[in-house]
Amino acid sequence: MExxxxxxxxxxxxxxxxxxxxxxxxxxxxxxxxxxxxxxAATTIRKIADRVGVSAPALYLYFSDKEAxxxxxCDQTFGFLIEEMSxxxxxxxxxxxxxxxxxxxxxxxxxxxxxxxxxxxxxGNTPKHIKDRGHKPEEIDATKPGATGAxxxxxxxxQLKAAEAAGVKLKYPADTAAELCWMxxxxxxxxxxxxxxxxxxKRDELIDGMLDMVTEGIMA
Amino acid sequence: MExxxxxxxxxxxxxxxxxxxxxxxxxxxxxxxxxxxxxxAATTIRKIADRVGVSAPALYLYFSDKEAxxxxxCDQTFGFLIEEMSxxxxxxxxxxxxxxxxxxxxxxxxxxxxxxxxxxxxxGNTPKHIKDRGHKPEEIDATKPGATGAxxxxxxxxQLKAAEAAGVKLKYPADTAAELCWMxxxxxxxxxxxxxxxxxxKRDELIDGMLDMVTEGIMA
DNA sequence: AACGTTAACTTATCAACGGTCAGTTAACGT
DNA sequence: ACGTTAACTGACCGTTGATAAGTTAACGTT
Numbered sequence: 001m002e003x004x005x006x007x008x009x010x011x012x013x014x015x016x017x018x019x020x021x022x023x024x025x026x027x028x029x030x031x032x033x034x035x036x037x038x039x040x041a042a043t044t045i046r047k048i049a050d051r052v053g054v055s056a057p058a059l060y061l062y063f064s065d066k067e068a069x070x071x072x073x074c075d076q077t078f079g080f081l082i083e084e085m086s087x088x089x090x091x092x093x094x095x096x097x098x099x100x101x102x103x104x105x106x107x108x109x110x111x112x113x114x115x116x117x118x119x120x121x122x123x124g125n126t127p128k129h130i131k132d133r134g135h136k137p138e139e140i141d142a143t144k145p146g147a148t149g150a151x152x153x154x155x156x157x158x159q160l161k162a163a164e165a166a167g168v169k170l171k172y173p174a175d176t177a178a179e180l181c182w183m184x185x186x187x188x189x190x191x192x193x194x195x196x197x198x199x200x201x202k203r204d205e206l207i208d209g210m211l212d213m214v215t216e217g218i219m220a
Numbered sequence: 221m222e223x224x225x226x227x228x229x230x231x232x233x234x235x236x237x238x239x240x241x242x243x244x245x246x247x248x249x250x251x252x253x254x255x256x257x258x259x260x261a262a263t264t265i266r267k268i269a270d271r272v273g274v275s276a277p278a279l280y281l282y283f284s285d286k287e288a289x290x291x292x293x294c295d296q297t298f299g300f301l302i303e304e305m306s307x308x309x310x311x312x313x314x315x316x317x318x319x320x321x322x323x324x325x326x327x328x329x330x331x332x333x334x335x336x337x338x339x340x341x342x343x344g345n346t347p348k349h350i351k352d353r354g355h356k357p358e359e360i361d362a363t364k365p366g367a368t369g370a371x372x373x374x375x376x377x378x379q380l381k382a383a384e385a386a387g388v389k390l391k392y393p394a395d396t397a398a399e400l401c402w403m404x405x406x407x408x409x410x411x412x413x414x415x416x417x418x419x420x421x422k423r424d425e426l427i428d429g430m431l432d433m434v435t436e437g438i439m440a
Numbered sequence: 441a442a443c444g445t446t447a448a449c450t451t452a453t454c455a456a457c458g459g460t461c462a463g464t465t466a467a468c469g470t
Numbered sequence: 471a472c473g474t475t476a477a478c479t480g481a482c483c484g485t486t487g488a489t490a491a492g493t494t495a496a497c498g499t500t
Contacts, residue, residue, distance in 0.1 A: 017467050017476055045458060055479050122342050172429060176421040180429050187407020201396040209392060209400050213437030237447055237496050265487060275450050
């Protein structure tokens with residue numbers, strides 16, 4: 001029996017030479033589904049492999065270990081946040097509105113990607129390279145996995161410095177103000193995603209309230 | 221050979237009848253050390269048992285599973301916070317100062333017990349019992365493991381309601397205001413202890429700044 | 441001081457986990 | 471047709487949380 005010509009990238013079968021990266025993507029997609037469905041701990045290497053349709057050791061051809069898979073997913077999702085914040089940057093809003101939009105985007109992202117957010121900002125296993133960095137995006141090595149969180153933070157800092165340059169009076173030095181602002185946003189996101197079943201009052205009011213609190217809190 | 225009378229509570233040996241609770245305490249102490257040293261995931265039932273000096277299954281005489289051990293430790297930690305907040309309550313300060321003192325105590329507690337704070341508030345293993353509770357202390361069943369977290373939060377809510385009753389105008393309903401306030405404080409503590417090597421600006425300024433931000437943010 | 445009860449504890453064992461090893465298969469250049 | 475090697479597999483390792491079944495020793499009762 002002669003096989004028909006396989007598609008360039010088969011889903012179930014063996015990959016053709018040089019197309020391992022498509023398998024890598026399949027693994028990421030399956031892992032993302034499972035992480036979101038069952039959580040990190042409950043998602044096993046074998047379950048991911050089963051869903052992809054390969055053996056468990058095959059995953060180790062593309063990722064060094066389980067955490068590396070999650071890390072890659074984090075960077076992937078954080079990329080969207082950075083994109084969104086950049087696009088807000090480009091809209092040319094007034095400083096106050098731009099900061100507010102950025103903050104809202106940040107919160108929205110955290111609430112829509114709680115696990116990725118938790119892993120990069122609350123896991124306590126934060127890789128060392130996202131710490132001890134400057135506050136400018138270009139000072140951060142974006143190629144290192146896990147660096148995207150720091151980039152997102154740096155974007156916020158730049159927003160504030162731009163606002164200051166545009167004449168907005170800040171109650172604190174820009175760095176301090178940015179840190180306070182981020183802490184407020186982070187506190188909201190962290191609280192909501194770590195206690196999703198707590199009887200919080202209206203979520204939208206909390207978001208607007210926090211945005212008011214941080215903008216009023218740092219701008220004179 | 222006749223044994224000498226054993227001490228009421230032996231450390232290494234078998235417990236006398238009715239003194240199982242001392243073994244329970246030993247397990248909690250050992251587990252706390254290990255959780256703080258190596259984290260939740262890396263702390264195994266066997267390591268805890270080894271440190272206590274008993275076999276692994278012995279732990280299941282006192283705790284239903286691994287998470288139950290952590291649950292008990294959470295309550296222990298929250299207990300200190302509640303005590304401190306209550307003592308501030310009793311000082312009879314003016315509403316604004318009382319709230320500020322509570323907030324400062326909360327931050328101080330978090331920064332002085334970073335690992336315990338992380339364990340109870342950020343570990344991601346937050347047990348279900350501390351969620352889905354009312355906002356009044358008396359509505360919370362303190363005997364349920366994990367309920368102490370809700371009690372600590374309820375204290376804050378009451379603080380705010382007392383302030384409101386004393387004539388202080390709030391920008392939001394007391395519940396919402398309390399949540400925003402706690403989120404700000406938590407954001408500060410979480411950021412500082414989870415990224416201790418980040419080049420934060422002056423810590424004291426951040427603390428005072430956050431206290432200003434939350435008090436001004438929720439009080440008219 | 442012997443007996444029965446049972447709290448306290450152990451040994452043996454389980455299935456499932458993350459991960460490694462030593463191959464095997466198949467796609468491709470030559 | 472052949473050799474190389476990317477892509478992949480089956481068998482296996484040590485460890486994990488947890489359970490089952492049996493053992494030991496403390497104590498009240500007689």
